[in-house]
């Protein structure tokens with residue numbers, strides 16, 4: 001973890017309106033996905049939800065260290081899987097990343113993820129969408145596992161159980 005002064009400096013720069021909190025909008029402006037397009041607001045919302053310990057919908061300086069660390073770790077992770085240094089993740093890079101994270105997914109499932117998370121429609125995934133993809137996959141897998149007591153990869157759900165499973169996801 002970097003020294004508090006260093007973090008405070010970044011925090012103050014990101015907190016453009018000097019409110020003492022980082023809003024969704026402020027965080028979105030501070031993050032880059034490597035293009036001129038704005039950082040995916042869904043990913044920003046997910047991250048704020050994860051680190052906003054006081055449930056204000058914003059990030060205080062106390063929460064900021066953990067958020068900063070999280071983003072930095074994702075940056076390193078993204079770089080390490082972007083083997084060709086293209087600034088984005090292609091299908092084989094995504095396959096490799098997911099395998100490394102421990103997911104056993106068929107080619108067609110990876111294809112579905114690729115379709116859903118390549119916002120540019122170019123069959124490559126940018127930094128912000130990569131985080132979004134991995135966080136969603138993690139949440140869905142955790143939710144599935146809760147119902148899969150015998151760990152055979154099969155669950156039986158009634159309609160309303162399914163709805164409650166989906167709607168109770170923290171997304």
Ligand code: MG
Nearest residue numbers: 015019021022
């Ligand atoms: Mg602010």
Ligand code: MG
Nearest residue numbers: 082086088089
């Ligand atoms: Mg690449």
